[in-house]
Amino acid sequence: MEVRLRNGIHLPGCGLWLDPKRKAPIGVVSHAHSDHAGWHEVTIATPATMDLMRARKPPPAGITLVELPYREIFTTDRARITLIPAGHVFGSAQVLVETEEGSLLYTGDFKRGESLTCEAAASVRAGTLVTECTFGRSRYAFPPIEETRKRIVGFCNRVLIEGETPVLLAYSLGKAQELMAILSREGISPVIHESVAAMSAVYAKHGVDLGSHMVWNGRNHGGRVMIIPPNARRRLAALGNIRSAVLSGWALNADAVYRYGCDEAFPLSDHADHGELIEHVEEVCARRVYTVHGFTEEFAGDLRYLGMDALALGGGNQLELLR
Numbered sequence: 001m002e003v004r005l006r007n008g009i010h011l012p013g014c015g016l017w018l019d020p021k022r023k024a025p026i027g028v029v030s031h032a033h034s035d036h037a038g039w040h041e042v043t044i045a046t047p048a049t050m051d052l053m054r055a056r057k058p059p060p061a062g063i064t065l066v067e068l069p070y071r072e073i074f075t076t077d078r079a080r081i082t083l084i085p086a087g088h089v090f091g092s093a094q095v096l097v098e099t100e101e102g103s104l105l106y107t108g109d110f111k112r113g114e115s116l117t118c119e120a121a122a123s124v125r126a127g128t129l130v131t132e133c134t135f136g137r138s139r140y141a142f143p144p145i146e147e148t149r150k151r152i153v154g155f156c157n158r159v160l161i162e163g164e165t166p167v168l169l170a171y172s173l174g175k176a177q178e179l180m181a182i183l184s185r186e187g188i189s190p191v192i193h194e195s196v197a198a199m200s201a202v203y204a205k206h207g208v209d210l211g212s213h214m215v216w217n218g219r220n221h222g223g224r225v226m227i228i229p230p231n232a233r234r235r236l237a238a239l240g241n242i243r244s245a246v247l248s249g250w251a252l253n254a255d256a257v258y259r260y261g262c263d264e265a266f267p268l269s270d271h272a273d274h275g276e277l278i279e280h281v282e283e284v285c286a287r288r289v290y291t292v293h294g295f296t297e298e299f300a301g302d303l304r305y306l307g308m309d310a311l312a313l314g315g316g317n318q319l320e321l322l323r
């Protein structure tokens with residue numbers, strides 16, 4: 001199946017765009033993170049993703065919204081579209097496109113393994129696979145998730161005992177809710193930023209229990225754990241007596257604490273690590289793999305080393321010459 005990297009992933013044979021950056025005639029949105037989401041003339045997404053997008057920005061008048069639950073089929077004149085759980089954030093989906101030319105699976109952003117707030121990623125077979133590879137280098141191997149959760153809770157308790165305010169820096173959609181669920185299991189009720197609250201309300205509407213919490217009003221954080229998106233941290237400067245930790249797969253980089261300007265870094269990721277990426281590719285059993293988003297050339301090279309037909313979508317692919 002012909003695949004182009006042009007305004008997101010473009011499938012010219014069936015007139016479809018997957019995660020288009022600009023308004024497209026028919027766009028499938030894999031999940032509600034702002035670098036993937038947008039309103040299109042016909043917008044196809046899971047009901048949860050659609051609600052998360054609405055919470056950020058209402059759809060313009062005159063467009064068609066297709067809310068497609070996981071594993072149900074939507075048919076256009078040239079393709080059958082099925083959304084498969086991606087395990088990345090609530091509502092996130094991989095996109096299976098089936099046409100007369102064959103089948104294609106686009107992973108969007110995905111994570112394998114257990115999450116407390118979204119359905120685990122599934123794998124389906126497809127002739128062509130377009131996979132993300134944010135952490136597509138072998139040095140990115142995340143520790144067991146329970147170990148990371150214990151370290152985060154331990155950090156919060158330690159800072160509280162020392163009379164300071166623990167601040168967890170996490171994106172308002174996905175990571176923040178996963179943290180709320182982790183803290184809730186330990187009986188910790190956090191104070192959350194308003195942007196986190198807006199996204200959490202959609203989780204609650206869809207029945208995801210994030211435990212008790214309060215919305216930050218600028219004063220009510222004494223003796224509480226705070227969850228704040230990194231782009232709102234300027235408001236923390238006036239607080240004093242805080243200790244901050246960033247939650248990111250990039251915490252595996254030795255310079256993470258310096259790069260994020262925080263006290264600690266924990267590798268809580270909503271993406272697959274290198275080993276999970278390989279497992280996923282192997283399970284899909286595609287004849288041709290394209291890599292997008294991240295270490296595209298390096299990861300395509302790793303797949304070719306394993307005997308697969310793999311290319312970075314959008315060029316490159318010279319790495320095997322260097323091996």
Ligand SMILES: [Zn+2]
Nearest residue numbers: 031033088109
């Ligand atoms: Zn994402």
